[in-house]
Amino acid sequence: MALFSSLSERLNHIFSKLTKHGRLTELEIKGAMREVRIALLEADVNIFVAKKFIADVSEKAVGQEILKSLNPAQQVIKIVNEELIALMGSSNAKLEVADRPPTVIMMCGLQGAGKTTLCGKLAVYLKKQGKKPLLAACDIYRPAAINQLQVVGGKAGVEVFEKGTQNPVKTAKQAVEHARSMGYDTLIIDTAGRLHIDDALMQELENIRKEVSPAEILLTVDAMTGQDAVNVADTFNKRLDVTGVILTKLDGDTRGGACLSIKAVTGKPIKFIGVGEKLTDLEAFYPDRMASRILGMGDVLSLIEKAQEAVTEEQAKKLEKKLRDASFTLEDYLDQFESLKKMGGAAAVMGMMPGMSKLKIKESDFDERKMERMKAMILSMTRKERDKPEIINSSRKKRIAAGSGTTVQEINQLLKQFEQTKIMMKQIRSGKKLPFMR
Amino acid sequence: MGLFGKIVGALKKTRDGIASKLSALFARGIGDDFYDELEEILISADISVTTAEDIVEQIREEAKREKLKDKEYVVDLLKDVIEDTLCEAEVPEIEYPAVIMLVGVNGVGKTTTIGKLANYFVRQKKSVTVAAADTFRAAAADQLTVWAERAKVRIVKHEEGSDPSAVVYDAVSSAKAKGTDVVIVDTAGRLHVKANLMEELKKMDRVVGRDYPEAHFYKLLVLDATTGQNALSQARLFDEAVDLDGIVLTKLDGTAKGGFVISLCGELKIPVLFVGTGEKMEDLELFDAEEFTEGIL
Numbered sequence: 001m002a003l004f005s006s007l008s009e010r011l012n013h014i015f016s017k018l019t020k021h022g023r024l025t026e027l028e029i030k031g032a033m034r035e036v037r038i039a040l041l042e043a044d045v046n047i048f049v050a051k052k053f054i055a056d057v058s059e060k061a062v063g064q065e066i067l068k069s070l071n072p073a074q075q076v077i078k079i080v081n082e083e084l085i086a087l088m089g090s091s092n093a094k095l096e097v098a099d100r101p102p103t104v105i106m107m108c109g110l111q112g113a114g115k116t117t118l119c120g121k122l123a124v125y126l127k128k129q130g131k132k133p134l135l136a137a138c139d140i141y142r143p144a145a146i147n148q149l150q151v152v153g154g155k156a157g158v159e160v161f162e163k164g165t166q167n168p169v170k171t172a173k174q175a176v177e178h179a180r181s182m183g184y185d186t187l188i189i190d191t192a193g194r195l196h197i198d199d200a201l202m203q204e205l206e207n208i209r210k211e212v213s214p215a216e217i218l219l220t221v222d223a224m225t226g227q228d229a230v231n232v233a234d235t236f237n238k239r240l241d242v243t244g245v246i247l248t249k250l251d252g253d254t255r256g257g258a259c260l261s262i263k264a265v266t267g268k269p270i271k272f273i274g275v276g277e278k279l280t281d282l283e284a285f286y287p288d289r290m291a292s293r294i295l296g297m298g299d300v301l302s303l304i305e306k307a308q309e310a311v312t313e314e315q316a317k318k319l320e321k322k323l324r325d326a327s328f329t330l331e332d333y334l335d336q337f338e339s340l341k342k343m344g345g346a347a348a349v350m351g352m353m354p355g356m357s358k359l360k361i362k363e364s365d366f367d368e369r370k371m372e373r374m375k376a377m378i379l380s381m382t383r384k385e386r387d388k389p390e391i392i393n394s395s396r397k398k399r400i401a402a403g404s405g406t407t408v409q410e411i412n413q414l415l416k417q418f419e420q421t422k423i424m425m426k427q428i429r430s431g432k433k434l435p436f437m438r
Numbered sequence: 439m440g441l442f443g444k445i446v447g448a449l450k451k452t453r454d455g456i457a458s459k460l461s462a463l464f465a466r467g468i469g470d471d472f473y474d475e476l477e478e479i480l481i482s483a484d485i486s487v488t489t490a491e492d493i494v495e496q497i498r499e500e501a502k503r504e505k506l507k508d509k510e511y512v513v514d515l516l517k518d519v520i521e522d523t524l525c526e527a528e529v530p531e532i533e534y535p536a537v538i539m540l541v542g543v544n545g546v547g548k549t550t551t552i553g554k555l556a557n558y559f560v561r562q563k564k565s566v567t568v569a570a571a572d573t574f575r576a577a578a579a580d581q582l583t584v585w586a587e588r589a590k591v592r593i594v595k596h597e598e599g600s601d602p603s604a605v606v607y608d609a610v611s612s613a614k615a616k617g618t619d620v621v622i623v624d625t626a627g628r629l630h631v632k633a634n635l636m637e638e639l640k641k642m643d644r645v646v647g648r649d650y651p652e653a654h655f656y657k658l659l660v661l662d663a664t665t666g667q668n669a670l671s672q673a674r675l676f677d678e679a680v681d682l683d684g685i686v687l688t689k690l691d692g693t694a695k696g697g698f699v700i701s702l703c704g705e706l707k708i709p710v711l712f713v714g715t716g717e718k719m720e721d722l723e724l725f726d727a728e729e730f731t732e733g734i735l
Binding site: 038041042043044046047110111112113114116141142143144145147148149150151152155195196197222224225226227228229231232249251252253254255257258277369 | 483543547575576577584585598668694695698
């Protein structure tokens, strides 16, 4: 049953078949490309975008170069990856700044895409860059939308300009004046979610745009959007000439194929991605990282960045030595938990790790609370037990369980998991490649 | 009739899409790629790849090669297959007293749907209480209060950031005391992969089961029709957490197809109960497999 297998699993499967042959024939590429196409469709890439993509990749893959190359599977992966990056744009984009302040940023999108939360995130992001942002509430339709923006603004420590349910075009205009007179350098306008086919409401956005001439018109799109993403993005772009796209809710398990479709159909850069519910959960968009993530090759660059923030070089060396000497203990295991926490939690790290989708690790296995319990268990052990877990017999287990408020089964689970981790780390260190690292 | 018109109307844009694609396919003649292209047309309605493959396989078996040329024949066959799949999940009858809890990811339209549901039950002469158990999202309770006023129903709410299970407890306690027919529980949007948030949901589930066992408890997943293949993952994980009784499909008034519900009924056996077709309080319809099929094709 291929339904829930990820794009990477599919591709790995295809390419493992290819690898066996050594050389590629045109027919084989055609077969592989059919699989790639299905994988893309399962990742919500629009059907026409997927077709075009396949055509491009096939053309490159069937060339002489690939037929003569020694490792065709590698070559195909490379081409697929490169084409994905090319499709999503080549580098991350920055926010435009107006010649004369305030720089106006106008948000737009369907209902429930996450605009209001995003306004708060952008405000926090801009503040960090030393800007002085103002938020304007122009969603007069959804009940309590203004309150929501006020609460979000309060959390972000940013003023919210609102004029109740008066005409949003007027409110937007007054907000610009207010920003100018109060010395705000950036104005973020929250607008009501609307269907792209709702002519009256789309007209309202055009009117706001005319009135305040935004430097940025950012289309907010839910990363879980399906085939319809092209219609939505295309219509918004045609009517407003958006300047960029923000993808939200990428902290879910969606493959994010909508991202490819939107880029392909609008040609506009994806500027940011929303990766959580906290106001700091906004990240710059990197096409190369996204391509790897869609392909399940892991977002290794982000992972390395995060690891560098969390672990000092000295710590890393110490750990490596311990692995070499096979003296990795439960004490070190405890340190690992702390590092993982600093890196944004185990789930975040797992998602970025190459081949992890193939290992079928469920986020619930790495639940933060579970980790807290594991920490409690280790902390209830004596120094000697942490160094030599093999001495932990059943009476010791009972004592540890009582001390940490857990059960003997949980202790057993922890010890088993620790052993497995040790084996896995040894394999990685010894350079013996795990099956998924091709 | 009004009912029928609304759903078909909402799906009209969808309808044009698939119908015109099918016509174009037939106009090109039946070639070797016929089944592949048929599959693509189905997938373009957000029907899952596996389900699309299954449907095409059934068509392949049923249709004799010469009959394929007959467009009407293939369309009828498609209709039958899709409708049968949609009917594989049985729709539960709502019995009273009822507790209805809406769950789903962020931004699918849970709070709006609760306003509509409250109105739906009020019109059936039922007494309704809504519980603002989304204590997380800024101003969620304010939003629900507006809906409660519109539908003229009672609301139970606590401070923002308080324990959602406590809101649920209060709501069911007062419903028991007052003999309220329906309690509708709003919950915070949560991504299905967040284990701790799913645990919170399970706790609310337990509170109702434990403190109001005499009520008929329905847990409905709200899904945005704009969603793609991820809808299945959402349904699967929410079902694992709280054992879903059905689906509410929202935002069907856009251009999205919501074809994934076919997979939900066929593979997960979770029925669709209601469909959201607009932003007004009356824009909620009972799901009808025949109408949906009629509309989607």
